[in-house]
Amino acid sequence: MYSDYTQYRSLLRTDFQYRCAYCLRHEFFLGGEAGCCIDHHRPIRGAYAHPELIANYSNLYWCCRECNEYKGDTWPSVEKIERGFRFIDPCRPKDDHDLHLRILPDGTLEPLTSAGRYTSDTLRLWRKQLAHYRAEMARCQREVQEIQALLSQKRLPPEERRLLETLLLELLKWLEPPVFHRPRGFQGFKGEKPEE
Numbered sequence: 001m002y003s004d005y006t007q008y009r010s011l012l013r014t015d016f017q018y019r020c021a022y023c024l025r026h027e028f029f030l031g032g033e034a035g036c037c038i039d040h041h042r043p044i045r046g047a048y049a050h051p052e053l054i055a056n057y058s059n060l061y062w063c064c065r066e067c068n069e070y071k072g073d074t075w076p077s078v079e080k081i082e083r084g085f086r087f088i089d090p091c092r093p094k095d096d097h098d099l100h101l102r103i104l105p106d107g108t109l110e111p112l113t114s115a116g117r118y119t120s121d122t123l124r125l126w127r128k129q130l131a132h133y134r135a136e137m138a139r140c141q142r143e144v145q146e147i148q149a150l151l152s153q154k155r156l157p158p159e160e161r162r163l164l165e166t167l168l169l170e171l172l173k174w175l176e177p178p179v180f181h182r183p184r185g186f187q188g189f190k191g192e193k194p195e196e
């Protein structure tokens with residue numbers, strides 16, 4: 001247990017699989033770890049503040065800086081929550097994004113529930129860059145499936161098989177991008193203040 005919530009940083013990154021809890025982008029596409037930060041799911045300031053949850057691990061979410069900025073101290077009112085308007089919460093059992101939002105082939109989002117609508121509107125998940133990102137990821141996924149289907153054919157010439165296997169590895173790198181770690185024990189450079 002840490003009293004300083006920033007100490008949970010590396011644990012959170014791993015728990016959230018290096019992805020933003022809201023737009024689901026991998027850190028790799030956000031400039032690495034620096035493109036993300038720690039979000040207090042239930043705000044610790046503002047009208048619906050829960051300051052006692054400042055260092056409560058279950059209230060800490062790994063989040064991209066853009067979603068964090070749009071989210072701010074926003075939280076739905078009791079009346080809104082009663083009508084189902086709330087943030088999609090990937091830490092709640094059975095609260096996956098795809099139950100609340102459908103991704104269309106061009107990457108735009110179609111809210112399926114009030115929670116999907118609230119999350120998409122508040123965090124602007126309809127942002128153009130996000131739509132582009134989702135469309136590209138969907139295209140990668142389709143190509144992976146097509147290549148896997150071709151590779152399952154037994155009578156594939158060896159040269160063609162090798163080419164397809166190389167292509168498959170390249171595509172999988174985009175779907176499961178690498179994670180960059182600082183060397184263990186790195187304390188920052190001499191004379192520099194350590195990061196948060």
Ligand SMILES: [Zn+2]
Pocket residue numbers: 020021022023024025063064065066067068
């Ligand atoms: Zn995000």
